[in-house]
Amino acid sequence: MAKLQAPSGFRDFLPDAQRKRNELIRRIRAVYESFGYEPMETPCMENLDVFLGKGGGENEKLMYRILKRGASLERALESKDELADLAMRFDLTVPLARYYATHRGELPAVFKRYQIGPVWRAERPQHGRFREFVQCDIDVLGSTSMAVEADVILTVATALADLGFSGLTVRLNSRPLLRVLCEKSNVPKEAIDRYIILLDKIDKQPWDELNSDMLALGCQQSELDWFKGLYDYVKESKEYDPRELFKEIGAKVGDKGNPYVAQIQEVLELTPPLPSGKLVFDPFLARGMDYYTGPIFEVAAEGVPFSLAGGGRFDELIGKLGGQPTPACGFSIGFERVYTLMDERNMFAGATGAADALVVVPDAAGRAEALNLGAELRSAGLRIDVYPGEAKAVKQYELAERKGIPFAVQAGPEAGKVTLRDLKTRKNEILARAGAAAWLKGKA
Amino acid sequence: MAKLQAPSGFRDFLPDAQRKRNELIRRIRAVYESFGYEPMETPCMENLDVFLGKGGGENEKLMYRILKRGASLERALESKDELADLAMRFDLTVPLARYYATHRGELPAVFKRYQIGPVWRAERPQHGRFREFVQCDIDVLGSTSMAVEADVILTVATALADLGFSGLTVRLNSRPLLRVLCEKSNVPKEAIDRYIILLDKIDKQPWDELNSDMLALGCQQSELDWFKGLYDYVKESKEYDPRELFKEIGAKVGDKGNPYVAQIQEVLELTPPLPSGKLVFDPFLARGMDYYTGPIFEVAAEGVPFSLAGGGRFDELIGKLGGQPTPACGFSIGFERVYTLMDERNMFAGATGAADALVVVPDAAGRAEALNLGAELRSAGLRIDVYPGEAKAVKQYELAERKGIPFAVQAGPEAGKVTLRDLKTRKNEILARAGAAAWLKGKA
Numbered sequence: 001m002a003k004l005q006a007p008s009g010f011r012d013f014l015p016d017a018q019r020k021r022n023e024l025i026r027r028i029r030a031v032y033e034s035f036g037y038e039p040m041e042t043p044c045m046e047n048l049d050v051f052l053g054k055g056g057g058e059n060e061k062l063m064y065r066i067l068k069r070g071a072s073l074e075r076a077l078e079s080k081d082e083l084a085d086l087a088m089r090f091d092l093t094v095p096l097a098r099y100y101a102t103h104r105g106e107l108p109a110v111f112k113r114y115q116i117g118p119v120w121r122a123e124r125p126q127h128g129r130f131r132e133f134v135q136c137d138i139d140v141l142g143s144t145s146m147a148v149e150a151d152v153i154l155t156v157a158t159a160l161a162d163l164g165f166s167g168l169t170v171r172l173n174s175r176p177l178l179r180v181l182c183e184k185s186n187v188p189k190e191a192i193d194r195y196i197i198l199l200d201k202i203d204k205q206p207w208d209e210l211n212s213d214m215l216a217l218g219c220q221q222s223e224l225d226w227f228k229g230l231y232d233y234v235k236e237s238k239e240y241d242p243r244e245l246f247k248e249i250g251a252k253v254g255d256k257g258n259p260y261v262a263q264i265q266e267v268l269e270l271t272p273p274l275p276s277g278k279l280v281f282d283p284f285l286a287r288g289m290d291y292y293t294g295p296i297f298e299v300a301a302e303g304v305p306f307s308l309a310g311g312g313r314f315d316e317l318i319g320k321l322g323g324q325p326t327p328a329c330g331f332s333i334g335f336e337r338v339y340t341l342m343d344e345r346n347m348f349a350g351a352t353g354a355a356d357a358l359v360v361v362p363d364a365a366g367r368a369e370a371l372n373l374g375a376e377l378r379s380a381g382l383r384i385d386v387y388p389g390e391a392k393a394v395k396q397y398e399l400a401e402r403k404g405i406p407f408a409v410q411a412g413p414e415a416g417k418v419t420l421r422d423l424k425t426r427k428n429e430i431l432a433r434a435g436a437a438a439w440l441k442g443k444a
Numbered sequence: 445m446a447k448l449q450a451p452s453g454f455r456d457f458l459p460d461a462q463r464k465r466n467e468l469i470r471r472i473r474a475v476y477e478s479f480g481y482e483p484m485e486t487p488c489m490e491n492l493d494v495f496l497g498k499g500g501g502e503n504e505k506l507m508y509r510i511l512k513r514g515a516s517l518e519r520a521l522e523s524k525d526e527l528a529d530l531a532m533r534f535d536l537t538v539p540l541a542r543y544y545a546t547h548r549g550e551l552p553a554v555f556k557r558y559q560i561g562p563v564w565r566a567e568r569p570q571h572g573r574f575r576e577f578v579q580c581d582i583d584v585l586g587s588t589s590m591a592v593e594a595d596v597i598l599t600v601a602t603a604l605a606d607l608g609f610s611g612l613t614v615r616l617n618s619r620p621l622l623r624v625l626c627e628k629s630n631v632p633k634e635a636i637d638r639y640i641i642l643l644d645k646i647d648k649q650p651w652d653e654l655n656s657d658m659l660a661l662g663c664q665q666s667e668l669d670w671f672k673g674l675y676d677y678v679k680e681s682k683e684y685d686p687r688e689l690f691k692e693i694g695a696k697v698g699d700k701g702n703p704y705v706a707q708i709q710e711v712l713e714l715t716p717p718l719p720s721g722k723l724v725f726d727p728f729l730a731r732g733m734d735y736y737t738g739p740i741f742e743v744a745a746e747g748v749p750f751s752l753a754g755g756g757r758f759d760e761l762i763g764k765l766g767g768q769p770t771p772a773c774g775f776s777i778g779f780e781r782v783y784t785l786m787d788e789r790n791m792f793a794g795a796t797g798a799a800d801a802l803v804v805v806p807d808a809a810g811r812a813e814a815l816n817l818g819a820e821l822r823s824a825g826l827r828i829d830v831y832p833g834e835a836k837a838v839k840q841y842e843l844a845e846r847k848g849i850p851f852a853v854q855a856g857p858e859a860g861k862v863t864l865r866d867l868k869t870r871k872n873e874i875l876a877r878a879g880a881a882a883w884l885k886g887k888a
Binding site for chain 2: 004005006007010011012013014015018019021022029033034035036037038039040041042043044045046047064065066067069083084086088098099101102103106107108109110112113118120122132140142143144145147148150151154158269270271272273322323354355358361367368370371372374375378382383384385386387388389390395398399402403405
């Protein structure tokens with residue numbers, strides 16, 4: 001066998017990592033479900049057409065395509081036609097649009113859904129970029145109400161707080177407001193998209209560089225100065241008065257922009273207090289994707305230099321992808337970032353070893369009794385591994401430690417007794433067999 | 445958009461189905477983990493080499509291949525070379541072998557693992573056959589002990605009993621015993637594999653047909669009669685004496701077969717009582733895959749015409765696939781069969797609707813209070829949906845019923861009160877707001 005590695009850019013997960021990933025999915029799912037978001041699933045691959053020219057942007061270029069088969073492949077090769085008929089999903093949003101078009105009639109009038117699953121992109125392998133990675137999205141389809149924004153924001157902030165992140169800041173802006181602001185600041189119309197992309201870097205890149213890039217787009221220095229002044233005001237005065245900001249921005253955008261300012265104010269008013277952190281208006285938040293049509297948001301946590309979640313309203317995308325116009329708003333937790341961060345910071349305190357105890361098998365004659373003892377303890381609600389085979393006790397203890405199992409149990413030394421060993425302290429205790437489950441539960 | 449369906453042979457899952465599937469995965473996983481099986485994951489795709497000629501048999505032909513990209517695709521087209529470099533996994537066993545070869549040094553000496561995930565096969569679409577389906581396997585790598593067989597059998601039987609299946613019969617046979625039996629019955633050596641495939645149909649196909657097919661393989665009528673006699677004895681006398689069977693088979697297979705008879709007896713002795721059903725020796729069990737090297741098993745449930753799980757020992761496969769010889773034994777629950785059956789039989793009694801209650805939004809002015817009421821009830825541990833927007837009360841009740849939500853809650857009619865509505869009886873009750881959570885919990 002030539003290559004005994006996972007393909008380049010793909011990952012295997014060892015048990016310890018997988019337990020943490022499962023735990024993370026379980027906890028995010030529990031919060032999503034506690035807000036009434038419903039699970040659903042689409043296939044991992046779709047007909048190729050579904051993905052072509054459908055708002056995937058750069059991601060469309062990174063799509064993995066599935067080779068046609070048999071006669072249909074031969075025909076395609078002869079006629080130099082498309083060689084693929086299916087493709088792997090590169091996000092969960094395009095498949096959602098297709099799903100919604102297929103099943104609209106079977107779904108609630110306002111559809112709150114979540115999906116947690118892998119997506120695939122042929123990214124150039126580099127640190128922290130994977131070709132197969134998990135996304136976990138919530139979306140609400142079918143409502144234009146700003147209560148939806150409040151709902152998705154509270155849901156995601158609750159999930160992150162539940163995972164142990166503190167000092168969350170949910171930054172809120174509006175994509176159409178940002179466009180009006182650009183227009184009113186005399187950014188040339190055709191340069192607005194590129195301007196927004198530059199703006200997205202304002203927290204990461206020196207202002208001088210951005211300023212000259214923006215000038216090169218045809219922006220006016222006086223307008224850039226106004227913008228930079230506002231930025232400094234917001235960033236430097238941590239306790240700035242949002243009313244000042246709304247006044248300043250409101251004056252700049254005038255009648256055309258005021259409905260969007262009102263939307264932002266509505267979201268701020270509607271959203272209940274976040275469990276750990278705050279929701280703030282940030283007129284500099286831009287977001288990368290160009291399909292947003294309303295409020296946009298991102299979450300940052302204290303001491304974390306990148307955002308943990310992002311989303312916004314996209315009232316046009318579903319119609320474009322699936323046929324019938326449908327308002328929509330979504331928020332997505334960056335699963336891989338969150339996982340890596342929680343792992344680095346030991347935030348998986350709840351994750352346990354492979355079992356609560358290992359039943360040690362003294363010799364071949366003791367195997368049946370060991371398996372029975374395992375079944376007995378399990379029926380008391382414990383997670384019990386039984387050593388699979390026979391080996392020296394020290395080998396068996398080693399296996400337990402390798403699997404993060406804290407205790408070893410062995411039938412004996414006499415009938416009706418068990419020996420319990422704490423594998424950390426290496427101390428044994430002899431108990432009545434009937435008391436073993438309670439003893440182990442007491443230690444958990 | 446041309447095709448607004450999932451690709452042919454693939455499935456979308458609506459929320460109700462997805463909730464059940466998640467519930468099924470959660471319950472199987474809990475049992476697997478209660479036996480000390482550890483989770484792990486491999487990518488959904490592997491380098492194509494990993495799959496080629498590696499024991500996948502028919503499945504290898506059904507593999508989905510991933511088209512090469514860019515310059516590497518162009519080179520392949522020019523030189524008429526392989527157009528794919530990656531392929532989707534068609535089972536979880538071949539990737540396990542690759543994973544084990546990569547990570548052996550990081551894993552416990554005896555590795556008990558489980559994996560629940562999708563696999564892909566380009567099957568001809570037909571009733572009950574899907575191109576993307578979930579497998580859920582347990583495997584133990586690194587031990588030749590028959591205690592492993594006992595462990596996987598008890599684990600799978602416990603999982604199925606936990607799901608609500610009763611009257612389970614785990615049938616146990618030995619692949620090498622079956623081969624010796626064939627030899628001793630004068631089945632021509634080169635026809636043994638085909639004979640075993642025919643034997644696999646003994647419960648489904650009329651004996652006359654099998655008999656003539658077996659004769660065509662070069663079998664002797666007298667030997668077939670002996671076999672059929674034994675079959676009738678086992679099937680007709682439900683309470684047959686297994687000792688009789690062992691005596692009869694033991695005499696037939698002689699010294700060459702007796703070690704395998706002893707293995708079977710060992711598994712029968714070692715396995716603790718199953719939670720719901722029994723473990724029996726069935727000399728006619730054959731299993732489809734040809735990589736088995738020891739005991740094989742299948743589970744049937746009362747009144748179910750197909751097996752719910754199957755497995756066996758495959759001591760040579762891992763070495764063949766991954767380099768280093770490693771004894772292995774696995775058991776796999778037929779997830780899709782079990783799911784379909786449980787759904788048809790209403791065995792998902794525990795699966796609930798999308799939330800415990802829906803907070804009704806009386807009008808735009810009541811939105812913030814509704815969102816706050818939702819947060820309040822949620823912090824008491826309830827799953828609370830808030831109507832996403834504004835609508836007539838009847839529309840909101842409709843949405844709740846559609847999502848399987850049994851109760852509606854609304855702030856008011858006066859401060860400090862809430863109105864709780866049972867959506868089944870359509871009766872309202874007015875309570876102090878502070879008592880709402882307890883009331884809802886009492887109804888759950």
